[in-house]
Amino acid sequence: MGNVTSIDASRPRALEFFAGIGLARMGLESAGFRVAWANDYEPDKKAMYDAQFGESDAQHFALGDVGKVVVDDLPRDVSLAWASSPCTDLSLAGNRAGLAGAQSGTFWHFIRLLDELKDDRPEVVVLENVIGLATSHGGDDLAAAIRAFNNLGYSVDVLSIDARRFVPQSRPRLFLVGAQNPPNDAPVPNSELRPDWLQWVYGDETLRTHRAALPAPPAPKTEGFGNEVEQMPLDDERWWDADRTESFVASLSPTQLDRVATMKRGTGVKYRTAYRRTRNGVPVWEVRADDISGCLRTARGGSSKQAVVRMGNKRLQVRWMTPREYARLMGAGDYDLTAARNNQALFGFGDAVAVPAVAWLAENYLLPLVNGEMKAQSTLSVKAV
Known part of the structure:
Protein backbone atom coordinates (compact mmCIF):
# COMPACT_ATOMS: atom_id res chain seq x y z
CA MET A 1 0.00 0.00 0.00
CA LYS A 221 -14.18 5.92 -36.74
CA THR A 222 -16.72 5.04 -39.41
CA GLU A 223 -18.56 2.40 -37.42
CA GLY A 224 -18.90 0.91 -33.98
CA PHE A 225 -22.03 2.37 -32.41
CA GLY A 226 -23.79 -0.99 -32.60
CA ASN A 227 -21.05 -2.48 -30.41
CA GLU A 228 -21.80 0.04 -27.64
CA VAL A 229 -25.57 -0.60 -27.53
CA GLU A 230 -26.86 -1.95 -24.24
CA GLN A 231 -28.51 -5.27 -24.96
CA MET A 232 -31.99 -5.76 -23.56
CA PRO A 233 -34.96 -8.09 -24.21
CA LEU A 234 -37.22 -7.14 -27.12
CA ASP A 235 -40.14 -6.93 -24.68
CA ASP A 236 -38.29 -4.59 -22.31
CA GLU A 237 -40.59 -1.76 -21.26
CA ARG A 238 -38.04 0.81 -22.44
CA TRP A 239 -38.84 0.02 -26.07
CA TRP A 240 -41.58 2.35 -27.31
CA ASP A 241 -45.06 0.96 -27.80
CA ALA A 242 -46.65 0.44 -31.21
CA ASP A 243 -48.39 3.84 -31.33
CA ARG A 244 -45.29 5.80 -30.43
CA THR A 245 -43.17 3.80 -32.88
CA GLU A 246 -45.74 4.40 -35.61
CA SER A 247 -45.59 8.16 -34.93
CA PHE A 248 -41.80 7.98 -35.17
CA VAL A 249 -41.97 6.31 -38.59
CA ALA A 250 -44.68 8.70 -39.80
CA SER A 251 -42.44 11.70 -39.11
CA LEU A 252 -39.61 10.44 -41.34
CA SER A 253 -38.94 12.10 -44.67
CA PRO A 254 -39.21 9.92 -47.82
CA THR A 255 -35.43 9.54 -47.92
CA GLN A 256 -35.29 8.62 -44.24
CA LEU A 257 -38.22 6.24 -44.57
CA ASP A 258 -36.58 4.42 -47.48
CA ARG A 259 -33.35 4.03 -45.53
CA VAL A 260 -35.14 2.68 -42.46
CA ALA A 261 -37.33 0.33 -44.51
CA THR A 262 -34.28 -1.14 -46.25
CA MET A 263 -32.52 -1.87 -42.96
CA LYS A 264 -35.73 -3.23 -41.45
CA ARG A 265 -36.08 -5.78 -44.27
CA GLY A 266 -32.44 -6.81 -44.05
CA THR A 267 -31.12 -9.97 -42.45
CA GLY A 268 -29.49 -9.47 -39.08
CA VAL A 269 -29.78 -6.50 -36.72
CA LYS A 270 -28.44 -2.98 -37.21
CA TYR A 271 -28.54 -0.08 -34.78
CA ARG A 272 -28.66 3.62 -35.61
CA THR A 273 -29.15 6.79 -33.61
CA ALA A 274 -31.90 9.35 -34.23
CA TYR A 275 -32.46 13.00 -33.34
CA ARG A 276 -35.69 14.92 -33.24
CA ARG A 277 -35.43 18.08 -35.34
CA THR A 278 -37.76 20.91 -36.27
CA ARG A 279 -38.11 21.34 -40.02
CA ASN A 280 -40.36 24.13 -41.33
CA GLY A 281 -41.91 24.37 -37.89
CA VAL A 282 -42.73 20.66 -37.73
CA PRO A 283 -40.95 18.22 -35.36
CA VAL A 284 -39.50 15.27 -37.28
CA TRP A 285 -37.13 12.41 -36.56
CA GLU A 286 -33.90 11.95 -38.51
CA VAL A 287 -31.98 8.67 -38.43
CA ARG A 288 -28.23 8.73 -39.02
CA ALA A 289 -27.08 6.80 -42.07
CA ASP A 290 -23.83 5.64 -40.45
CA ASP A 291 -22.95 3.41 -37.51
CA ILE A 292 -21.85 6.44 -35.45
CA SER A 293 -23.66 8.30 -32.69
CA GLY A 294 -24.49 11.96 -33.07
CA CYS A 295 -23.00 14.34 -30.52
CA LEU A 296 -24.42 13.66 -27.06
CA ARG A 297 -26.03 16.81 -25.72
CA THR A 298 -28.30 17.90 -22.92
CA ALA A 299 -31.77 19.45 -23.08
CA ARG A 300 -30.32 22.59 -21.53
CA GLY A 301 -28.27 23.05 -24.67
CA GLY A 302 -31.43 23.16 -26.77
CA SER A 303 -31.28 19.64 -28.20
CA SER A 304 -33.48 16.66 -27.55
CA LYS A 305 -32.22 13.36 -26.24
CA GLN A 306 -30.89 10.84 -28.70
CA ALA A 307 -32.87 7.70 -29.58
CA VAL A 308 -31.67 4.23 -30.51
CA VAL A 309 -33.28 2.54 -33.51
CA ARG A 310 -33.06 -1.26 -33.83
CA MET A 311 -33.77 -2.61 -37.34
CA GLY A 312 -33.58 -5.94 -39.11
CA ASN A 313 -35.32 -9.28 -39.63
CA LYS A 314 -38.50 -7.37 -40.57
CA ARG A 315 -38.65 -5.67 -37.19
CA LEU A 316 -38.18 -2.04 -36.07
CA GLN A 317 -37.99 -0.84 -32.48
CA VAL A 318 -37.13 2.52 -30.94
CA ARG A 319 -36.19 3.70 -27.45
CA TRP A 320 -34.25 6.44 -25.72
CA MET A 321 -30.52 5.98 -25.35
CA THR A 322 -29.60 4.74 -21.87
CA PRO A 323 -27.14 6.26 -19.38
CA ARG A 324 -24.85 3.25 -19.83
CA GLU A 325 -24.75 3.88 -23.57
CA TYR A 326 -23.93 7.54 -22.91
CA ALA A 327 -21.09 6.41 -20.65
CA ARG A 328 -19.71 4.01 -23.25
CA LEU A 329 -19.84 6.65 -25.98
CA MET A 330 -17.84 8.98 -23.74
CA GLY A 331 -15.15 6.34 -23.19
CA ALA A 332 -16.29 5.72 -19.60
CA GLY A 333 -18.12 2.43 -19.99
CA ASP A 334 -17.45 1.26 -16.44
CA TYR A 335 -18.54 4.54 -14.79
CA ASP A 336 -20.41 3.95 -11.52
CA LEU A 337 -24.07 4.74 -12.25
CA THR A 338 -25.58 2.97 -9.25
CA ALA A 339 -26.68 6.15 -7.50
CA ALA A 340 -27.52 8.28 -10.55
CA ARG A 341 -31.02 9.03 -11.75
CA ASN A 342 -31.59 8.60 -15.48
CA ASN A 343 -31.73 12.31 -16.41
CA GLN A 344 -29.00 13.14 -13.92
CA ALA A 345 -26.66 10.78 -15.77
CA LEU A 346 -27.67 12.03 -19.22
CA PHE A 347 -27.01 15.64 -18.21
CA GLY A 348 -23.70 14.70 -16.65
CA PHE A 349 -22.34 12.91 -19.70
CA GLY A 350 -23.89 15.32 -22.19
CA ASP A 351 -21.96 18.22 -20.64
CA ALA A 352 -18.64 16.38 -20.44
Whole structure:
Protein backbone atom coordinates (compact mmCIF):
# COMPACT_ATOMS: atom_id res chain seq x y z
CA MET A 1 0.00 0.00 0.00
CA GLY A 2 2.90 2.30 0.78
CA ASN A 3 4.32 1.68 -2.69
CA VAL A 4 1.02 2.70 -4.30
CA THR A 5 1.00 5.88 -2.20
CA SER A 6 4.56 6.64 -3.25
CA ILE A 7 3.74 6.19 -6.93
CA ASP A 8 0.65 8.38 -6.59
CA ALA A 9 2.63 11.11 -4.82
CA SER A 10 5.18 11.17 -7.64
CA ARG A 11 2.57 12.00 -10.26
CA PRO A 12 2.30 15.64 -11.37
CA ARG A 13 -0.70 17.26 -9.72
CA ALA A 14 -3.58 18.94 -11.51
CA LEU A 15 -6.47 21.30 -10.81
CA GLU A 16 -9.81 20.40 -12.43
CA PHE A 17 -12.04 23.45 -12.92
CA PHE A 18 -15.66 22.92 -14.05
CA ALA A 19 -15.12 19.25 -13.23
CA GLY A 20 -18.65 18.01 -13.88
CA ILE A 21 -18.75 14.27 -13.31
CA GLY A 22 -14.98 13.89 -13.59
CA LEU A 23 -14.37 12.64 -17.13
CA ALA A 24 -11.42 14.99 -17.64
CA ARG A 25 -9.98 13.56 -14.43
CA MET A 26 -10.37 10.02 -15.74
CA GLY A 27 -8.42 10.92 -18.88
CA LEU A 28 -5.72 12.87 -17.05
CA GLU A 29 -5.15 10.23 -14.40
CA SER A 30 -4.99 7.42 -16.95
CA ALA A 31 -2.08 9.32 -18.51
CA GLY A 32 -0.22 9.80 -15.22
CA PHE A 33 -1.53 12.99 -13.60
CA ARG A 34 -3.16 13.19 -10.15
CA VAL A 35 -6.08 15.56 -9.63
CA ALA A 36 -5.53 17.37 -6.34
CA TRP A 37 -8.55 19.71 -6.41
CA ALA A 38 -11.80 20.00 -8.35
CA ASN A 39 -14.71 22.42 -8.58
CA ASP A 40 -18.23 22.46 -9.99
CA TYR A 41 -21.44 24.17 -8.95
CA GLU A 42 -23.98 21.40 -9.60
CA PRO A 43 -24.77 19.06 -6.67
CA ASP A 44 -26.05 16.32 -9.02
CA LYS A 45 -22.72 16.21 -10.81
CA LYS A 46 -20.79 16.16 -7.55
CA ALA A 47 -22.94 13.24 -6.38
CA MET A 48 -21.91 11.28 -9.48
CA TYR A 49 -18.29 12.38 -9.02
CA ASP A 50 -18.31 11.14 -5.42
CA ALA A 51 -19.85 7.80 -6.42
CA GLN A 52 -17.17 7.28 -9.07
CA PHE A 53 -14.11 8.40 -7.14
CA GLY A 54 -15.13 7.80 -3.51
CA GLU A 55 -16.43 9.91 -0.69
CA SER A 56 -12.88 10.43 0.58
CA ASP A 57 -12.35 12.72 -2.40
CA ALA A 58 -15.12 15.03 -1.21
CA GLN A 59 -12.61 17.18 0.67
CA HIS A 60 -10.87 17.91 -2.64
CA PHE A 61 -14.10 18.89 -4.44
CA ALA A 62 -15.17 22.50 -3.92
CA LEU A 63 -18.91 22.55 -4.60
CA GLY A 64 -20.15 25.99 -5.54
CA ASP A 65 -19.83 28.97 -7.85
CA VAL A 66 -16.29 29.34 -9.20
CA GLY A 67 -16.77 33.07 -8.76
CA LYS A 68 -16.66 32.50 -5.00
CA VAL A 69 -13.46 30.43 -5.05
CA VAL A 70 -10.52 32.35 -3.60
CA VAL A 71 -6.90 31.68 -4.41
CA ASP A 72 -6.19 30.41 -0.89
CA ASP A 73 -8.59 27.54 -1.59
CA LEU A 74 -6.24 26.16 -4.24
CA PRO A 75 -3.39 23.76 -3.52
CA ARG A 76 0.08 24.86 -4.57
CA ASP A 77 2.78 22.86 -6.34
CA VAL A 78 0.53 21.83 -9.22
CA SER A 79 1.73 21.29 -12.77
CA LEU A 80 -1.52 21.56 -14.72
CA ALA A 81 -4.78 23.48 -14.52
CA TRP A 82 -7.61 22.05 -16.64
CA ALA A 83 -10.81 23.97 -17.36
CA SER A 84 -13.81 22.58 -19.23
CA SER A 85 -15.75 25.80 -18.90
CA PRO A 86 -19.49 25.85 -19.70
CA CYS A 87 -20.18 25.90 -23.43
CA THR A 88 -23.83 27.00 -23.34
CA ASP A 89 -23.09 30.51 -24.62
CA LEU A 90 -20.76 29.24 -27.36
CA SER A 91 -22.34 26.10 -28.79
CA LEU A 92 -24.57 26.03 -31.85
CA ALA A 93 -27.32 24.77 -29.55
CA GLY A 94 -26.90 27.69 -27.17
CA ASN A 95 -27.57 31.43 -27.41
CA ARG A 96 -24.12 32.39 -28.83
CA ALA A 97 -23.56 35.12 -26.24
CA GLY A 98 -19.90 34.13 -26.23
CA LEU A 99 -17.47 34.65 -23.38
CA ALA A 100 -19.63 37.53 -22.14
CA GLY A 101 -22.45 35.08 -21.44
CA ALA A 102 -23.44 34.28 -17.87
CA GLN A 103 -22.21 30.67 -18.07
CA SER A 104 -19.32 30.67 -20.55
CA GLY A 105 -18.13 33.91 -18.96
CA THR A 106 -17.10 31.93 -15.90
CA PHE A 107 -13.87 31.41 -17.87
CA TRP A 108 -12.74 34.76 -16.53
CA HIS A 109 -12.84 33.47 -12.96
CA PHE A 110 -10.45 30.73 -14.07
CA ILE A 111 -8.16 33.47 -15.41
CA ARG A 112 -8.56 35.49 -12.19
CA LEU A 113 -7.46 32.58 -10.03
CA LEU A 114 -4.48 31.80 -12.27
CA ASP A 115 -3.50 35.47 -12.04
CA GLU A 116 -3.72 35.44 -8.25
CA LEU A 117 -1.55 32.32 -8.04
CA LYS A 118 1.35 34.49 -9.24
CA ASP A 119 4.62 32.53 -8.80
CA ASP A 120 2.68 29.33 -8.08
CA ARG A 121 0.99 29.20 -11.46
CA PRO A 122 1.05 25.74 -13.05
CA GLU A 123 3.46 25.11 -15.91
CA VAL A 124 0.62 24.14 -18.24
CA VAL A 125 -3.03 25.21 -18.56
CA VAL A 126 -5.78 23.79 -20.77
CA LEU A 127 -9.12 25.24 -21.81
CA GLU A 128 -11.52 22.75 -23.42
CA ASN A 129 -14.65 23.96 -25.15
CA VAL A 130 -16.87 23.51 -28.18
CA ILE A 131 -15.44 24.44 -31.58
CA GLY A 132 -17.92 27.31 -31.62
CA LEU A 133 -15.33 29.19 -29.57
CA ALA A 134 -13.26 29.56 -32.75
CA THR A 135 -16.00 31.53 -34.52
CA SER A 136 -17.80 33.16 -31.59
CA HIS A 137 -18.06 36.90 -32.32
CA GLY A 138 -15.99 36.50 -35.47
CA GLY A 139 -13.08 34.90 -33.63
CA ASP A 140 -12.82 37.70 -31.06
CA ASP A 141 -13.68 35.39 -28.16
CA LEU A 142 -10.92 32.91 -29.04
CA ALA A 143 -8.42 35.75 -29.46
CA ALA A 144 -9.49 37.18 -26.09
CA ALA A 145 -8.97 33.83 -24.41
CA ILE A 146 -5.51 33.42 -25.94
CA ARG A 147 -4.60 36.98 -24.99
CA ALA A 148 -5.71 36.36 -21.40
CA PHE A 149 -3.35 33.38 -21.18
CA ASN A 150 -0.57 35.41 -22.85
CA ASN A 151 -0.88 38.09 -20.20
CA LEU A 152 -0.23 35.43 -17.55
CA GLY A 153 2.95 34.22 -19.28
CA TYR A 154 1.57 31.39 -21.38
CA SER A 155 2.11 30.77 -25.07
CA VAL A 156 -0.94 29.02 -26.56
CA ASP A 157 -1.45 26.16 -28.99
CA VAL A 158 -4.96 25.50 -30.36
CA LEU A 159 -6.08 22.01 -31.37
CA SER A 160 -9.29 20.55 -32.75
CA ILE A 161 -9.90 16.96 -31.66
CA ASP A 162 -13.03 14.95 -32.40
CA ALA A 163 -13.90 12.17 -29.95
CA ARG A 164 -14.85 10.18 -33.04
CA ARG A 165 -11.17 9.32 -33.35
CA PHE A 166 -11.51 7.21 -30.22
CA VAL A 167 -15.19 6.32 -29.78
CA PRO A 168 -18.14 5.99 -32.21
CA GLN A 169 -19.53 9.43 -31.40
CA SER A 170 -19.17 12.63 -33.42
CA ARG A 171 -17.98 15.15 -30.79
CA PRO A 172 -15.51 17.80 -32.02
CA ARG A 173 -13.91 19.93 -29.35
CA LEU A 174 -11.36 22.74 -29.15
CA PHE A 175 -8.37 22.51 -26.80
CA LEU A 176 -6.23 25.53 -25.92
CA VAL A 177 -2.91 24.40 -24.43
CA GLY A 178 -1.01 27.16 -22.64
CA ALA A 179 2.64 26.63 -21.75
CA GLN A 180 5.05 28.78 -19.76
CA ASN A 181 7.91 27.06 -21.57
CA PRO A 182 6.47 26.18 -24.98
CA PRO A 183 8.17 23.64 -27.21
CA ASN A 184 10.46 24.92 -29.94
CA ASP A 185 8.84 22.85 -32.68
CA ALA A 186 8.08 23.66 -36.30
CA PRO A 187 5.52 21.10 -37.40
CA VAL A 188 3.56 21.31 -40.65
CA PRO A 189 1.22 24.25 -39.98
CA ASN A 190 -1.93 22.69 -41.39
CA SER A 191 -2.75 19.27 -40.04
CA GLU A 192 -5.62 17.14 -38.78
CA LEU A 193 -5.21 18.83 -35.41
CA ARG A 194 -4.97 22.38 -36.79
CA PRO A 195 -7.28 22.61 -39.82
CA ASP A 196 -7.72 25.58 -42.18
CA TRP A 197 -10.25 27.35 -40.00
CA LEU A 198 -7.71 27.57 -37.13
CA GLN A 199 -4.76 28.89 -39.12
CA TRP A 200 -5.64 32.55 -38.54
CA VAL A 201 -4.69 32.12 -34.89
CA TYR A 202 -1.05 31.50 -35.73
CA GLY A 203 -0.91 34.40 -38.19
CA ASP A 204 -2.13 36.98 -35.69
CA GLU A 205 1.01 38.82 -34.54
CA THR A 206 -0.77 40.22 -31.49
CA LEU A 207 -1.04 36.70 -30.07
CA ARG A 208 1.76 34.60 -28.64
CA THR A 209 1.29 31.09 -29.99
CA HIS A 210 3.25 27.91 -30.68
CA ARG A 211 2.69 24.61 -32.45
CA ALA A 212 3.92 21.42 -30.85
CA ALA A 213 4.98 18.51 -33.03
CA LEU A 214 2.52 15.75 -32.18
CA PRO A 215 1.81 12.29 -33.59
CA ALA A 216 -1.15 11.94 -35.91
CA PRO A 217 -4.26 11.03 -33.94
CA PRO A 218 -6.21 7.86 -34.82
CA ALA A 219 -8.34 8.08 -37.95
CA PRO A 220 -12.01 8.97 -37.34
CA LYS A 221 -14.18 5.92 -36.74
CA THR A 222 -16.72 5.04 -39.41
CA GLU A 223 -18.56 2.40 -37.42
CA GLY A 224 -18.90 0.91 -33.98
CA PHE A 225 -22.03 2.37 -32.41
CA GLY A 226 -23.79 -0.99 -32.60
CA ASN A 227 -21.05 -2.48 -30.41
CA GLU A 228 -21.80 0.04 -27.64
CA VAL A 229 -25.57 -0.60 -27.53
CA GLU A 230 -26.86 -1.95 -24.24
CA GLN A 231 -28.51 -5.27 -24.96
CA MET A 232 -31.99 -5.76 -23.56
CA PRO A 233 -34.96 -8.09 -24.21
CA LEU A 234 -37.22 -7.14 -27.12
CA ASP A 235 -40.14 -6.93 -24.68
CA ASP A 236 -38.29 -4.59 -22.31
CA GLU A 237 -40.59 -1.76 -21.26
CA ARG A 238 -38.04 0.81 -22.44
CA TRP A 239 -38.84 0.02 -26.07
CA TRP A 240 -41.58 2.35 -27.31
CA ASP A 241 -45.06 0.96 -27.80
CA ALA A 242 -46.65 0.44 -31.21
CA ASP A 243 -48.39 3.84 -31.33
CA ARG A 244 -45.29 5.80 -30.43
CA THR A 245 -43.17 3.80 -32.88
CA GLU A 246 -45.74 4.40 -35.61
CA SER A 247 -45.59 8.16 -34.93
CA PHE A 248 -41.80 7.98 -35.17
CA VAL A 249 -41.97 6.31 -38.59
CA ALA A 250 -44.68 8.70 -39.80
CA SER A 251 -42.44 11.70 -39.11
CA LEU A 252 -39.61 10.44 -41.34
CA SER A 253 -38.94 12.10 -44.67
CA PRO A 254 -39.21 9.92 -47.82
CA THR A 255 -35.43 9.54 -47.92
CA GLN A 256 -35.29 8.62 -44.24
CA LEU A 257 -38.22 6.24 -44.57
CA ASP A 258 -36.58 4.42 -47.48
CA ARG A 259 -33.35 4.03 -45.53
CA VAL A 260 -35.14 2.68 -42.46
CA ALA A 261 -37.33 0.33 -44.51
CA THR A 262 -34.28 -1.14 -46.25
CA MET A 263 -32.52 -1.87 -42.96
CA LYS A 264 -35.73 -3.23 -41.45
CA ARG A 265 -36.08 -5.78 -44.27
CA GLY A 266 -32.44 -6.81 -44.05
CA THR A 267 -31.12 -9.97 -42.45
CA GLY A 268 -29.49 -9.47 -39.08
CA VAL A 269 -29.78 -6.50 -36.72
CA LYS A 270 -28.44 -2.98 -37.21
CA TYR A 271 -28.54 -0.08 -34.78
CA ARG A 272 -28.66 3.62 -35.61
CA THR A 273 -29.15 6.79 -33.61
CA ALA A 274 -31.90 9.35 -34.23
CA TYR A 275 -32.46 13.00 -33.34
CA ARG A 276 -35.69 14.92 -33.24
CA ARG A 277 -35.43 18.08 -35.34
CA THR A 278 -37.76 20.91 -36.27
CA ARG A 279 -38.11 21.34 -40.02
CA ASN A 280 -40.36 24.13 -41.33
CA GLY A 281 -41.91 24.37 -37.89
CA VAL A 282 -42.73 20.66 -37.73
CA PRO A 283 -40.95 18.22 -35.36
CA VAL A 284 -39.50 15.27 -37.28
CA TRP A 285 -37.13 12.41 -36.56
CA GLU A 286 -33.90 11.95 -38.51
CA VAL A 287 -31.98 8.67 -38.43
CA ARG A 288 -28.23 8.73 -39.02
CA ALA A 289 -27.08 6.80 -42.07
CA ASP A 290 -23.83 5.64 -40.45
CA ASP A 291 -22.95 3.41 -37.51
CA ILE A 292 -21.85 6.44 -35.45
CA SER A 293 -23.66 8.30 -32.69
CA GLY A 294 -24.49 11.96 -33.07
CA CYS A 295 -23.00 14.34 -30.52
CA LEU A 296 -24.42 13.66 -27.06
CA ARG A 297 -26.03 16.81 -25.72
CA THR A 298 -28.30 17.90 -22.92
CA ALA A 299 -31.77 19.45 -23.08
CA ARG A 300 -30.32 22.59 -21.53
CA GLY A 301 -28.27 23.05 -24.67
CA GLY A 302 -31.43 23.16 -26.77
CA SER A 303 -31.28 19.64 -28.20
CA SER A 304 -33.48 16.66 -27.55
CA LYS A 305 -32.22 13.36 -26.24
CA GLN A 306 -30.89 10.84 -28.70
CA ALA A 307 -32.87 7.70 -29.58
CA VAL A 308 -31.67 4.23 -30.51
CA VAL A 309 -33.28 2.54 -33.51
CA ARG A 310 -33.06 -1.26 -33.83
CA MET A 311 -33.77 -2.61 -37.34
CA GLY A 312 -33.58 -5.94 -39.11
CA ASN A 313 -35.32 -9.28 -39.63
CA LYS A 314 -38.50 -7.37 -40.57
CA ARG A 315 -38.65 -5.67 -37.19
CA LEU A 316 -38.18 -2.04 -36.07
CA GLN A 317 -37.99 -0.84 -32.48
CA VAL A 318 -37.13 2.52 -30.94
CA ARG A 319 -36.19 3.70 -27.45
CA TRP A 320 -34.25 6.44 -25.72
CA MET A 321 -30.52 5.98 -25.35
CA THR A 322 -29.60 4.74 -21.87
CA PRO A 323 -27.14 6.26 -19.38
CA ARG A 324 -24.85 3.25 -19.83
CA GLU A 325 -24.75 3.88 -23.57
CA TYR A 326 -23.93 7.54 -22.91
CA ALA A 327 -21.09 6.41 -20.65
CA ARG A 328 -19.71 4.01 -23.25
CA LEU A 329 -19.84 6.65 -25.98
CA MET A 330 -17.84 8.98 -23.74
CA GLY A 331 -15.15 6.34 -23.19
CA ALA A 332 -16.29 5.72 -19.60
CA GLY A 333 -18.12 2.43 -19.99
CA ASP A 334 -17.45 1.26 -16.44
CA TYR A 335 -18.54 4.54 -14.79
CA ASP A 336 -20.41 3.95 -11.52
CA LEU A 337 -24.07 4.74 -12.25
CA THR A 338 -25.58 2.97 -9.25
CA ALA A 339 -26.68 6.15 -7.50
CA ALA A 340 -27.52 8.28 -10.55
CA ARG A 341 -31.02 9.03 -11.75
CA ASN A 342 -31.59 8.60 -15.48
CA ASN A 343 -31.73 12.31 -16.41
CA GLN A 344 -29.00 13.14 -13.92
CA ALA A 345 -26.66 10.78 -15.77
CA LEU A 346 -27.67 12.03 -19.22
CA PHE A 347 -27.01 15.64 -18.21
CA GLY A 348 -23.70 14.70 -16.65
CA PHE A 349 -22.34 12.91 -19.70
CA GLY A 350 -23.89 15.32 -22.19
CA ASP A 351 -21.96 18.22 -20.64
CA ALA A 352 -18.64 16.38 -20.44
CA VAL A 353 -15.48 15.79 -22.47
CA ALA A 354 -14.70 12.32 -23.84
CA VAL A 355 -12.21 10.45 -21.67
CA PRO A 356 -9.97 9.04 -24.45
CA ALA A 357 -9.61 12.46 -26.11
CA VAL A 358 -8.26 13.85 -22.82
CA ALA A 359 -6.03 10.81 -22.33
CA TRP A 360 -4.53 11.14 -25.82
CA LEU A 361 -3.81 14.83 -25.33
CA ALA A 362 -2.33 14.20 -21.88
CA GLU A 363 -0.11 11.32 -22.98
CA ASN A 364 1.20 12.96 -26.14
CA TYR A 365 1.36 16.61 -25.13
CA LEU A 366 0.59 17.62 -21.55
CA LEU A 367 2.68 15.09 -19.63
CA PRO A 368 5.77 15.46 -21.88
CA LEU A 369 5.41 19.24 -21.58
CA VAL A 370 5.20 19.09 -17.78
CA ASN A 371 8.11 16.64 -17.59
CA GLY A 372 10.34 18.82 -19.77
CA GLU A 373 10.48 16.23 -22.55
CA MET A 374 9.68 18.82 -25.23
CA LYS A 375 12.50 21.15 -26.30
CA ALA A 376 11.63 24.59 -24.95
CA GLN A 377 11.85 27.78 -26.96
CA SER A 378 14.99 29.81 -26.39
CA THR A 379 13.02 32.92 -25.52
CA LEU A 380 10.13 33.04 -23.10
CA SER A 381 9.20 36.68 -23.46
CA VAL A 382 5.56 37.44 -24.04
CA LYS A 383 4.52 39.92 -26.71
CA ALA A 384 2.98 43.09 -25.41
CA VAL A 385 -0.73 42.86 -26.13
